[in-house]
Amino acid sequence: MALNIGIVGTGWFSKVHGDILAETAGVRVAATCGTSMEKANSLAARYPGARGFDRLTAMLDTVPLDAVYLCIPPMAHEEMETELIARSIPFLVEKPLGVDLERPMQILEQLRHKPVITSVGYHFRYKQSVAQLKQLLQGRTIGMAMGAWMGSMPGVGWWRKQEGSGGQFIEQTTHLVDLLRYTAGEVEEVYAAYGSRIVHEQHDGVTVSDVGTVTLKLSSGAVANISNTCVLPGGVAQVGLSLYTERGILAWNPDLLESREDGVTTAYSGNDNPYIAETAAFLHALRTGDTSQIRSDYADAVRTQAVTCAALASSITGQPVRVDYVGIN
Numbered sequence: 188m189a190l191n192i193g194i195v196g197t198g199w200f201s202k203v204h205g206d207i208l209a210e211t212a213g214v215r216v217a218a219t220c221g222t223s224m225e226k227a228n229s230l231a232a233r234y235p236g237a238r239g240f241d242r243l244t245a246m247l248d249t250v251p252l253d254a255v256y257l258c259i260p261p262m263a264h265e266e267m268e269t270e271l272i273a274r275s276i277p278f279l280v281e282k283p284l285g286v287d288l289e290r291p292m293q294i295l296e297q298l299r300h301k302p303v304i305t306s307v308g309y310h311f312r313y314k315q316s317v318a319q320l321k322q323l324l325q326g327r328t329i330g331m332a333m334g335a336w337m338g339s340m341p342g343v344g345w346w347r348k349q350e351g352s353g354g355q356f357i358e359q360t361t362h363l364v365d366l367l368r369y370t371a372g373e374v375e376e377v378y379a380a381y382g383s384r385i386v387h388e389q390h391d392g393v394t395v396s397d398v399g400t401v402t403l404k405l406s407s408g409a410v411a412n413i414s415n416t417c418v419l420p421g422g423v424a425q426v427g428l429s430l431y432t433e434r435g436i437l438a439w440n441p442d443l444l445e446s447r448e449d450g451v452t453t454a455y456s457g458n459d460n461p462y463i464a465e466t467a468a469f470l471h472a473l474r475t476g477d478t479s480q481i482r483s484d485y486a487d488a489v490r491t492q493a494v495t496c497a498a499l500a501s502s503i504t505g506q507p508v509r510v511d512y513v514g515i516n
């Protein structure tokens with residue numbers, strides 16, 4: 188029997204996930220939910236037989252769903268996960284889990300009482316180059332890491348507001364924090380310096396910082412720096428994470444993994460689509476109950492959220508902040 192999937196959110200990323208689902212055998216995008224019937228119906232029209240709704244509860248009351256994809260801005264999560272957990276409906280939720288740590292912690296607690304299958308959209312974990320990177324790290328000791336997400340300001344309005352997105356480090360650079368955790372282990376303490384240099388003078392109503400640098404201490408004893416900016420003009424970007432070991436440099440970016448070790452440079456390129464692998468792992472879990480292929484579930488993603496939120500706190504107080512895992516473990 189086909190799996191029936193609902194999608195909440197009608198923006199760019201709902202289409203990315205929806206199109207992958209629609210092209211997958213044995214899967215149907217059966218319902219869409221947006222902030223208006225017009226937007227929901229417009230997305231539903233992409234998928235044969237899908238129905239549009241303007242409220243999550245109406246969608247869940249009307250269409251029997253095997254799972255829901257939540258592709259909504261960080262500030263919009265509200266009661267959605269709670270509603271899905273109450274109805275025992277599995278969900279794949281896009282990162283970040285929210286604009287703060289408080290709401291994700293409540294949801295984590297609800298999941299403990301009533302577990303459902305979850306997956307979180309940290310898609311880099313599904314890149315073949317990241318599997319390769321993890322393999323290359325076997326037997327090496329990471330001394331330190333440096334990451335950067337240097338880009339331009341996304342066009343959507345919610346991204347520019349602190350209360351809408353949580354800021355670049357929570358909203359976007361979270362991918363690199365998650366990749367650091369995935370490859371180098373847990374983060375214990377952060378110190379962050381953020382600033383507003385350019386973007387608030389170019390656009391009205393910008394309340395997020397546009398530059399930031401975060402020093403991270405890891406449980407292993409390794410140290411890292413992850414910096415970000417959104418001041419660059421469109422079309423210029425630099426995104427990646429480099430790991431430094433006793434053997435050399437492992438430099439990863441979304442298109443290429445390069446190992447510079449023992450005087451030899453080896454490049455591992457890959458044009459695999461990690462979103463397809465991410466969805467395949469989630470669908471496998473829905474069909475079989477085997478969640479072992481899901482590389483980021485809700486509980487794990489809360490730990491990444493704890494690091495990015497600690498960085499925001501540090502940027503405000505000007506002091507180093509220990510990452511608070513109390514209640515997560």
Ligand SMILES: NC(=O)c1ccc[n+]([C@@H]2O[C@H](COP(=O)([O-])OP(=O)(O)OC[C@H]3O[C@@H](n4cnc5c(N)ncnc54)[C@H](O)[C@@H]3O)[C@@H](O)[C@H]2O)c1
Pocket residue numbers: 195196197198199200201220221222226258259260261263281282283308309310343358
């Ligand atoms: N993993 C990735 O590579 C990746 C890439 C892009 C976006 N994302 C994430 O996906 C999420 C959505 O991003 P996007 O680019 O699609 O944004 P978008 O602004 O294009 O779309 C967001 C949609 O959510 C809708 N929405 C807002 N509040 C809602 C609510 N309460 N109920 C239903 N719909 C609501 C908006 O109307 C809009 O249609 C964000 O969290 C973003 O970080 C992840």
